[in-house]
Amino acid sequence: MEKLDFLYFVGIDVSKQTFDVAILNDGNTKSFVFDNTQKGVKAFLRLLKNQHISLNNTLICMEHTGVYGNLLITKLVEVKANFCVEMSLRIVRSLGIQRGKTDKLDAIRLAQYALKHSKEMELYRPLPDVLKQVKILIKTREQLVNFKADLNKHPNEVKLFDPELGKLALKQVKKTSKCLDNEIKRIESELHALILSDEKLNKTVGLVTSVTGIGVMTALYFIIFTNFFTRYKEAKQLACYCGVVPFEHTSGSSVQKRSRVHHIANKTMKKHLHMCALSAVRHDPELKLYYERKANEGKNKMLVLNNVRNKLVLRVCAVVKRQKPYRKRVA
Template sequence: MSVFVGIDISAKKFDLVSRVDGRASRAKQFQQTSDGHARAVDALLLLQPKLIVLEATGIYYLDLAVALAHAGLPVAVINPKSFHNFAKLTLTGSKTDAVDAALLAEYGERMSPRLWTPPDPACLGLRDLGRQINRLTATRTQAKNRLHALQSKSATMPLLLEDEQDGIDLLDQRIERLSKAALVLIAENPALSESLANIRAAKGIGEASAIAILAELCVLPQHLKAPQVSRFAGLDVRITQSGSSANKPSRLGKAGNTYLRAALFMPALCAVRHDPRAKHFYEALISRGKKKIQALCAVMRKYLTGLWACIQTKTAFNSTLLFSDEHLKG
């Protein structure tokens, strides 16, 4: 008799439902606190489940998933979009926390998702730093745009200009402080230090981009293949073809990590200008009718493949392994 458990997570609580022989139990509710996690672990250890399924819901799943994994319980963390499509497939009319928990248990029984391994604490810390830097950088860009708009008007009060500039200066200080903290954390971890050096060997990747890219890649399971990492970043190509009537243009999936895609954009843009192989690959795609953004995304995907290989093989980035010599002849 196999027991499957589904856990639906929200900010302050989570609902737990077990499934045995195709029948779901009544939902049990726990608080999103350390004590609530401990109580849930005790209850699950008594059930001895074959699999516990959670959605990767924002940041709220992480502490619970880590607590379950450290207790030796089998945990699977699934993509919310995958579960959303599964729920539609079952034609479930109602949507409540208890219903979702029961569906997650059914998902675990029918789909057999891969077990989740908790990332290294240093990697999780680096990811948090990288994402905060990303958010602050976006906020700084917005502030600079506002300042430019204010400066374009002759009637703008000097106080407003001064206030906006003070905000930008403060953001600069916060970004610099977090970047230094990220470098210190990396320096204290030999594996992260080696990966950072190997990533920075790529043309177009400076310190800021390397930190942002490593922060997202270091938490991924090492067994992932390059196509899976591309899918994780949302850089996989989605093809829609069916019969003679449905033949839509290929497009990126984009159902992936926006932080990683954002971190790869500028390095790819620099690569097509300063790396001869990447440049000729980019130009070859454009000559075949691809749009510039499509060709640039193809370079991003190539770069991501190379960067993931750097981390897995512990070798420096080498563009000759990514771009064919045939493009240099064109």
């Protein structure tokens, strides 16, 4: 964040129907409640104006609450407010031991968090409209894929123990499964059309998919979660976010555990990168040779695969930074 001297710190706790506001200034805190509607958001901004609180010297902090915060975020972007949307886990852990929980108290804690961490927080950067549309489409596609897998799970299990009943169960879900396939294909066609309609998106997808093993869906997840690769400073930060960087676990001479990845990570990216790594060790000569060499040395295969996932993230960051497609090297 640009180092600004803020006079006011506002914490906003958003729920489905209302949002609580806490305004912190010189140790004094004022609390308010507004409806989570267009009128409520306008009333909040009108309150700031009536209290002579300028948006230029005010830092607003709120938790990421999905669609519940969309009305407020959209309006704050429109009026060019300084605000951050933070992970709830980061906020909770930074405040230490806390007793009691109410919406009013959470808003106050958000304001205190903003005051304490104002110099290191990153201001919110809205996703471009094309990425918002892509995000909705791939989320819908993911739900349909998961639903289809759940739908076919029961017939496949029944078939193992009673083939005749398995056929009957499969017959019942066959039409629904076919409809789901058609819907998934339709969404993929819309995604393809969206990609082609935006020059920046089309070019970035092309760069990312030039890395052997990375598919279109994984490329889109990369672009959405990083907002066109702008939400990190170093490639290792993105790799850590994807959960593929091992951390050392030692303490003195008694605790000497092996390095392992941290459980706090983007599980969606980690899952997709795992499938990409499996594809890469089959189709990329360099990574295939690396995987086989490490496996023959007795290394744990999952550990080697995680190293491949890490290499894929670094390659993706490299091609985006250089704006040149990846060139496969012969091992």
